[in-house]
Structures are given as C-alpha cells and as structure tokens.
Amino acid sequence: MEGHSVYKPKSGVARWFEDRLPIVGLVHSSAIAYPVPRNLNYFWTFGGILSVMLVAQIVTGIVLAMHYVPSADLAFGSVEKIMRDVNYGWLLRYLHANGASMFFIAVYIHIFRGLYYGSYQAPREVIWILGVIILLLMMATAFMGYVLPWGQMSFWGATVITNLFSAIPVVGSSIVTWLWGGFSVGDPTLNRFFALHYLLPFMIAGVVGLHIWALHHVGQNNPTGVDVKDIRKDTVPFSPYATLKDGFALVCFFIMFAWFVFYTPNFLGHADNYTEANPLVTPAHIVPEWYFLPFYAILRAIPSKLGGVLAMFSAIAVLLVLPWLDGSRVRSCNYRPIYRIFLVIFAVDCVMLGWLGSKPPEGWYIPISRLATFWYFFHLLLILPVVSRIETPRPLPASIAESVLKRVKTRPGEPGLAPPAPGAA
Amino acid sequence: MSGVATMLQDKIMNARMAARAAALIFGAGLALPGLTMVASAAEQEHPPAQSWSFSGPFGRFNTAQLQRGFKIYREVCSNCHSLDRVAFRNLAEHGGLGFSEEQAKTIAAEYKIKDGPNDSGDMFERPGRLSDRFPSPFPNEEAARAANGGAHPPDMSTLAKARTYERGFPQFVFDIFTQYQEQGQDYIHALLGGYEEPPADVKAPKAGLHYNRYFPGHWIGMAKPISDGQVDYPDGTPTTVDQYGKDVAAFLTWAAEPHMMARKHLGAVVIFFLVVFAGLLYAVKKRVWHRWDTEHA
Numbered sequence: 001m002e003g004h005s006v007y008k009p010k011s012g013v014a015r016w017f018e019d020r021l022p023i024v025g026l027v028h029s030s031a032i033a034y035p036v037p038r039n040l041n042y043f044w045t046f047g048g049i050l051s052v053m054l055v056a057q058i059v060t061g062i063v064l065a066m067h068y069v070p071s072a073d074l075a076f077g078s079v080e081k082i083m084r085d086v087n088y089g090w091l092l093r094y095l096h097a098n099g100a101s102m103f104f105i106a107v108y109i110h111i112f113r114g115l116y117y118g119s120y121q122a123p124r125e126v127i128w129i130l131g132v133i134i135l136l137l138m139m140a141t142a143f144m145g146y147v148l149p150w151g152q153m154s155f156w157g158a159t160v161i162t163n164l165f166s167a168i169p170v171v172g173s174s175i176v177t178w179l180w181g182g183f184s185v186g187d188p189t190l191n192r193f194f195a196l197h198y199l200l201p202f203m204i205a206g207v208v209g210l211h212i213w214a215l216h217h218v219g220q221n222n223p224t225g226v227d228v229k230d231i232r233k234d235t236v237p238f239s240p241y242a243t244l245k246d247g248f249a250l251v252c253f254f255i256m257f258a259w260f261v262f263y264t265p266n267f268l269g270h271a272d273n274y275t276e277a278n279p280l281v282t283p284a285h286i287v288p289e290w291y292f293l294p295f296y297a298i299l300r301a302i303p304s305k306l307g308g309v310l311a312m313f314s315a316i317a318v319l320l321v322l323p324w325l326d327g328s329r330v331r332s333c334n335y336r337p338i339y340r341i342f343l344v345i346f347a348v349d350c351v352m353l354g355w356l357g358s359k360p361p362e363g364w365y366i367p368i369s370r371l372a373t374f375w376y377f378f379h380l381l382l383i384l385p386v387v388s389r390i391e392t393p394r395p396l397p398a399s400i401a402e403s404v405l406k407r408v409k410t411r412p413g414e415p416g417l418a419p420p421a422p423g424a425a
Numbered sequence: 426m427s428g429v430a431t432m433l434q435d436k437i438m439n440a441r442m443a444a445r446a447a448a449l450i451f452g453a454g455l456a457l458p459g460l461t462m463v464a465s466a467a468e469q470e471h472p473p474a475q476s477w478s479f480s481g482p483f484g485r486f487n488t489a490q491l492q493r494g495f496k497i498y499r500e501v502c503s504n505c506h507s508l509d510r511v512a513f514r515n516l517a518e519h520g521g522l523g524f525s526e527e528q529a530k531t532i533a534a535e536y537k538i539k540d541g542p543n544d545s546g547d548m549f550e551r552p553g554r555l556s557d558r559f560p561s562p563f564p565n566e567e568a569a570r571a572a573n574g575g576a577h578p579p580d581m582s583t584l585a586k587a588r589t590y591e592r593g594f595p596q597f598v599f600d601i602f603t604q605y606q607e608q609g610q611d612y613i614h615a616l617l618g619g620y621e622e623p624p625a626d627v628k629a630p631k632a633g634l635h636y637n638r639y640f641p642g643h644w645i646g647m648a649k650p651i652s653d654g655q656v657d658y659p660d661g662t663p664t665t666v667d668q669y670g671k672d673v674a675a676f677l678t679w680a681a682e683p684h685m686m687a688r689k690h691l692g693a694v695v696i697f698f699l700v701v702f703a704g705l706l707y708a709v710k711k712r713v714w715h716r717w718d719t720e721h722a
Contacts, residue, residue: 038717080510080583083684090684091691236717244710251703258699262692263482263604266586271609274587274681275579284641355594401721 006033030216035235036242037222039404043113044220045249046106052250053103054208058201060096068148070194072187075150076276094265100142101268102257104291107135116343118331119221125323127218130211132319134204139292141200144193146289151273156286158185158193164299167306184279224403225331226396234400285360293357294350298376300361301369311373318380325380328388335394339387346379469590469641472615475671477607479678482693485686486679488523489660494676495522497656497669502581505573505647507561510582511680514555520686521679529555536560574633576646585609585677610678614670615639620649 007028009015018025067086069078082089111131114120120128147158162179166172181188219228228234236242260267268290272283288296295312302308333340349372356369397403478487495516498508513533517526524532533553538560541548553560563569570577579587589608592600600606616639623629623636623643634644654664662668678685 038721077510083682084510084515090682090688094688233721240713241717244706244713248703248706248710251699251706255696255699255703258692258695259601262688262695264601264606265688267601267606271587271589274583 030212030238031243032237032239034216034238035219035228035231036238037220037228037234037400038236038241039222039224039400040220040242040245041223042245042249043109043117044222045246046110046113047215048246049106049250049253050103050110051208051212053099053106054201054205057096057099057103058205060092060099061198061201063092064096065198068194070148070191072150072190072277075148075190079149091261094261098257098260098265098268100145101260101289101291102253103138104142106253107138108291111135112347115346116333116340117221117223118225118326118328118333120323121225121326121328121331122323123218124215124221127211127214128323129320130207130214132316134207134211135319136316137200137204137207141197141204142289142291144197144200147190147193148197149273150190150277152275152277152281152283153270153273153286155185155277155279156283157288158189160286161288162189164309164312167309169306221331222400223332223334224397224400225335226398226400226403229399230401287358290354290358293355294353295357297353297357297369298373300357301366301373311377315376318377322380322384325385326388327385328391328393330393330396335396336388336391337394338391339384342379342383342387346376349375349379470639471590472608472611472619472639474605474607474611475614475674477610477671477675477678479675479685480607481604482689484689486521487675488521489662490672490675491522491679492524493658493660493662494672494674494679496658497651497673498581498676500656501651502673503559503562505562505569505578506581507563507578508559508581508680509561510558510580511683512556512558513553515683517555518683521683526555533557574646578647581677581680583681585613585674585681587681588612607678609681610674612639613674613677614667616645617651617670617673618666 007018007025009018009024014024064082067078067082067089069075079093082093084090086092114128114131143157143161147154162176162185165179166176168175177183179189180186181192270287287293295315298315299308299312302311328336328339330336333343352372353369353376356365356372359365361369397406478485478490498506513529513536516522516524516532517529533555536553536557536559537550538553538557539548540551543549563572566577586609590612592608616637619637619639621636621638627636627643629636630644634646635648636643637645651666651669653666656664656669658664662672682688
C-alpha cells in the first residue's frame with residue numbers, strides 16, 4: 001500500500017544505519033505508519049492477540065523444555081517435578097497448557113471473522129491459504145504437545161491418532177510403524193514428538209511472517225468489505241490507533257486467560273492425564289482436546305475408516321479453495337442477507353460437531369453426527385458457491401469514511417434511514 | 426474346590442485378553458462406530474457436592490483439616506497406597522500443612538528409607554530426612570497386586586486431580602464461572618462412604634470385589650478402608666467416615682496441588698492488575714480515537 005514509507009531518520013547515526021540496513025524504516029512503515037481502515041471492529045484484534053500468544057507459547061515452552069525429560073519412564077515424573085519443585089513451574093505449565101486452548105479460541109474467532117467478512121476473497125487469497133497452513137501446523141503442534149506429559153490421555157490419544165495412518169491402503173501399517181519408531185507408541189515416539197513439538201512453532205512463526213507480509217502488501221479488509229479509496233479519509237495510522245485498540249483487546253483476552261490459569265487450570269484438560277500412561281489399561285472414553293472435537297466427530301461419522309480419515313483431512317483441505325468457491329462480488333456478510341443466515345447455521349453446525357465429538361459414537365449421536373458432517377461439506381461445496389452467485393447483495397456504502405460517518409449520524413442497524421441527530425457535524 | 430478356582434482364573438485371564446484385544450481394536454477400528462466403544466464407560470452415579478474450604482477464588486486450605494487428613498493417610502491409606510511425589514520437606518512448606526521444619530524432620534525420621542549402596546556395596550536402611558519422599562508400601566507393582574487380590578492401589582500423589590465424573594451440559598459451562606473443580610474431591614469423599622450391600626439380584630463379577638455406590642461399574646477392588654471411630658482425632662472433630670472422607674480428600678488436594686494457595690493469591694493480584702490496566706487502556710483509546718473522529722468528521 002502506498003503512502004506509508006515516511007520514515008525519516010533524525011540523527012546522523014540513524015541515517016548512516018538506515019542507508020545500510022533499513023530495518024527501522026521497515027518497523028516504522030509496518031507498525032507505526034501502516035494505514036488501518038478506520039472502521040475495524042474488535043473482531044480485527046485477534047490477529048494481534050494470536051501473535052502475542054504465539055510468542056507467549058514459545059517463551060513458556062522453552063523454559064518448560066529446560067526441565068522436561070522426553071522419556072517414557074521419566075516424562076510424567078518430570079512434569080510433576082515442574083509442578084512441585086521448579087520455582088513457578090506450576091505457573092509456566094498452566095500458562096502453556098491453557099495457552100494452547102486460548103490460542104485455538106483466538107484462532108477460531110479469527111477464522112470465523114475471515115469467513116463472515118469475506119477476508120479470503122481477492123486479493124487476499126494467499127493470506128487465507130497461509131492461514132490454513134498455520135492452522136494445520138498449530139494442530140500438529142498441539143497434538144504432539146498433549147502427548148508430552150505422558151498421561152493416559154496422552155498415550156491413548158497418540159495411539160488412536162497415529163493409527164489413522166493405517167487406513168492408507170497397502171503401506172498404511174508400515175507408515176504407522178515408521179511413525180512410532182517401533183510396534184507401539186513408546187520411547188522413540190515420545191522423543192520425536194518432543195523434537196517436532198519444539199520445531200513446529202518456529203515454522204508457524206515463519207508462516208505467520210509471510211501471512212503478515214502478504215497482509216501488509218494488500219492491506220486489511222474491513223467490516224464493509226469496501227476497498228480503501230482515500231488513505232487520508234478511510235484509514236488511521238497503525239500507531240497509536242490500532243496499537244491502543246489491539247492492546248485493550250489483548251488485556252481483556254488476558255483476563256480470561258488468567259481466569260483459567262489461576263482458578264480453573266484443569267478445566268480444559270482431562271483428569272485421566274494425571275494418571276501416568278499405561279499401555280495395558282485403556283481409558284473408558286478416549287477424547288481429544290476440545291479444539292479437535294469437530295474434526296474428531298467428522299472422522300467418526302463416516303462408516304469406513306479410510307473414508308473417515310479422508311473426510312477429516314478434507315474438512316480442512318476444502319478451506320484452501322474457499323476463495324474460489326465464493327463467487328460473490330461483495331465480501332462482507334453485512335451486505336449478503338441470505339448467505340449470512342447460512343453462515344450462522346454453518347457456525348452452529350461446527351459447534352454441534354464439537355459437542356458430538358465429545359460424545360460416544362452410539363445411539364442417536366451417530367445419525368446426528370452424519371447429518372452435521374454432511375451439512376459441513378454441503379455448506380462449503382454447494383450452498384456457498386450457489387448462493388454467492390445468485391444472491392443480490394444490498395447496496396454498499398460508497399466508501400469506508402461514508403459508512404463511519406453514517407454510523408455516527410444514525411442509529412446502528414438502520415443505515416441512512418434515521419434523521420441526523422441534532423448537533424451532529 | 427480347585428476346579429472352581431481354576432475356572433475363575435481362566436475367566437479372569439479371558440477377560441484380560443479381551444480387554445487387551447479391545448484396546449487394539451479401538452486403535453485400529455476407530456472409525457467404525459460399532460466397535461469404538463468396546464471399552465464403554467460404565468454408568469456412574471454423581472457424587473454429592475461438598476463444601477470445601479479451598480474452593481473458589483479466595484479459598485484456603487484449612488491447616489487443621491490437612492493435618493487430620495495426613496493422619497488418616499499415615500494410619501490407613503499408606504498401608505496400601507504410595508505417595509511417591511511428595512517429600513517430607515513439603516510438610517513444612519508455606520501454604521500447606523503448617524508443620525515447622527523440626528516437626529517435619531521428626532516425622533521423616535519415623536520412616537525407614539532404603540539407601541545405598543555404601544562403601545562395601547551393600548544397601549542399608551536409615552531414618553528419613555527432609556529431602557526424602559514418602560516410601561512406598563510395596564517394593565513394586567507386582568508385589569502390590571499380589572497383596573491386594575490382583576488390584577493395584579494407585580499412587581495418591583495426583584489422585585485428587587486424576588478422578589472425576591461427567592458434569593454434562595449445561596453444567597460444565599457454569600463450572601467455568603463458579604470455578605467448580607472439586608469433582609475429584611467429591612468423588613473421593615463419596616467413594617469412602619459409598620460401600621453398601623449390593624442389590625439382591627446383582628452378583629460380583631469375580632471374587633474379592635466390593636460393591637460401592639459411586640465407583641464406576643460399582644465393583645471395586647479396595648475393601649471398605651475406613652469405619653467410624655477408626656482414626657483418633659485429638660482435637661474433638663467427629664470421627665465419622667463422612668468427616669474422614671472430607672479430611673483425606675482435602676489432604677490429597679494439597680498432595681496433588683501443593684502450590685494451590687500461592688496460585689490463587691497470585692491470580693487475584695494478576696486479575697486486579699489486568700482489570701485496572703484494561704480500564705486505563707480503554708480510557709486512553711477512547712480519548713485518542715475521539716480526537717481523530719472530531720478532526721476527520
């Protein structure tokens with residue numbers, strides 16, 4: 001975006017340095033002068049929250065790794081040692097374990113915001129695809145992280161999920177043996193999961209870098225979905241405007257985070273994971289972490305193992321082509337009244353799938369799971385392409401500035417209908 | 426007689442093999458809904474909720490209660506259950522049982538700890554020190570099973586956090602706000618008082634099991650561990666199974682989460698700071714944005 005390379009070094013030293021490595025200018029143009037649409041709502045603060053959470057997870061994770069022992073015999077004990085004997089070890093571990101859940105809460109809100117406001121549409125397809133890759137990397141990281149404490153759920157979750165690869169015809173069971181490094185989940189599995197759990201966050205950080213780079217190249221979407229036309233009227237500089245707003249949202253998010261960490265630190269975990277892994281005793285009910293439940297429900301809804309695995313991976317893969325499934329010329333669902341209803345149903349469907357994933361696959365849960373799974377794909381593969389092409393959108397505001405000024409003058413929800421309030425400029 | 430015993434043993438062996446096969450099928454046949462719940466969760470009665478001094482944001486351990494629970498552990502539980510991850514020094518730590526270092530040393534010295542090898546290569550026993558952890562009642566799992574009719578008494582260090590029951594919707598949503606997280610404690614308390622005669626038409630699946638109202642599946646390996654009046658309380662607290670259950674569950678909470686009081690204390694400070702900080706940020710944000718809006722209206 002033009003108009004934001006305005007950094008002028010003030011001192012001689014700064015000018016000398018800037019001529020050789022223009023990094024201060026880069027930071028200035030992307031975090032201070034970068035123009036932000038002035039009408040962004042609080043759904044737009046989750047990108048910043050996610051960046052902070054990634055850094056927080058890496059920092060707490062590195063300190064935990066200094067005390068953790070990746071060995072089938074010692075892992076559970078080393079985590080208990082962190083909880084009991086390491087100074088503030090309980091805080092580090094609860095921050096890290098709950099931080100993973102907070103990360104997913106934020107990322108799911110962030111994704112839904114993208115869906116609602118059409119942030120995946122041109123010219124932001126690459127940002128969206130990079131986001132889907134980040135989601136996949138996050139899932140792999142979180143799954144392997146949950147194995148590390150080596151409790152019952154760690155062990156059996158790892159067994160169930162790695163076994164999915166045995167669904168691949170012909171080579172499936174060889175692949176599973178290769179993944180395990182043996183004939184069951186054991187010491188080699190734990191060691192490689194630890195190595196990968198340490199590596200993947202840095203890969204995420206790399207892709208996040210590309211995600212933000214692409215974003216700053218094309219500029220942010222906004223609740224109207226209308227492009228920025230006049231930088232002076234339609235945008236505000238990133239600092240102090242977006243920094244303050246993001247900062248406020250981040251601190252509110254941290255209040256929720258702190259509530260879980262300090263008061264209900266085990267609410268999002270599973271009691272069975274406080275029992276050391278035992279290959280001879282299967283827990284009554286193997287459930288993955290809450291953030292995998294929708295995909296777990298899809299996996300189990302298909303009455304064939306290979307089919308279930310394919311459906312589960314397709315549920316994420318289909319998001320990669322979302323920009324081309326949506327044929328609407330209008331981005332924001334605020335102006336797409338019919339599709340908006342379907343999108344809300346889709347969101348409810350995803351929550352339903354999450355609930356079903358936590359239930360045993362028996363009785364009525366089976367047909368409901370199949371219906372919810374069907375609807376997930378039906379929405380993305382049929383409703384979205386068709387409705388987006390036949391729906392007549394409501395008229396868009398002429399510019400971002402106009403939409404903001406209208407909102408100042410009128411009551412929200414009735415754009416342009418109410419008379420101007422007395423004294424409004 | 427021996428024929429019956431052999432038959433029973435065969436049955437147990439078959440049951441174990443079936444359980445192991447079920448585990449394998451579970452892993453391999455995950456996507457087949459008919460097979461996934463082979464190890465289906467047994468029906469479990471919800472334990473009644475108790476009031477705990479340590480629940481809620483300002484909850485605190487009751488030192489006297491923890492000491493009573495510790496007494497029960499020492500006189501009753503520790504005959505079969507280990508407490509591997511708790512050290513004697515923990516007894517004198519802040520936010521716990523409130524013993525002085527001298528008292529903790531005295532308690533430690535009452536235990537015999539196996540140490541060695543010494544200079545001549547022999548193992549030997551010596552009195553416990555603050556740095557030692559509570560010794561296990563059995564040298565290994567096999568010995569524990571042999572002495573307990575095949576059942577393995579679980580280690581008690583994390584037991585209060587390792588037991589739960591399903592709360593269901595919408596209760597689990599309310600639990601976030603009420604901070605209810607004493608499922609394990611309520612369960613342990615209910616279990617200790619939950620021994621009763623099985624219904625007339627219900628038979629034990631194998632010999633040596635005991636009927637308990639609150640145990641998942643009802644048949645538990647542990648015999649009724651404690652009865653009214655079994656442990657003496659010098660402070661006049663009622664010596665009932667109900668009270669014993671509360672006291673030992675409180676002690677196990679401390680054993681599983683020795684830094685709980687530090688955690689809740691720090692939580693109050695952190696949340697107070699964050700709320701004030703959020704308020705200030707909001708005020709500044711409002712003001713800065715208002716200036717822009719009036720200049721660019």
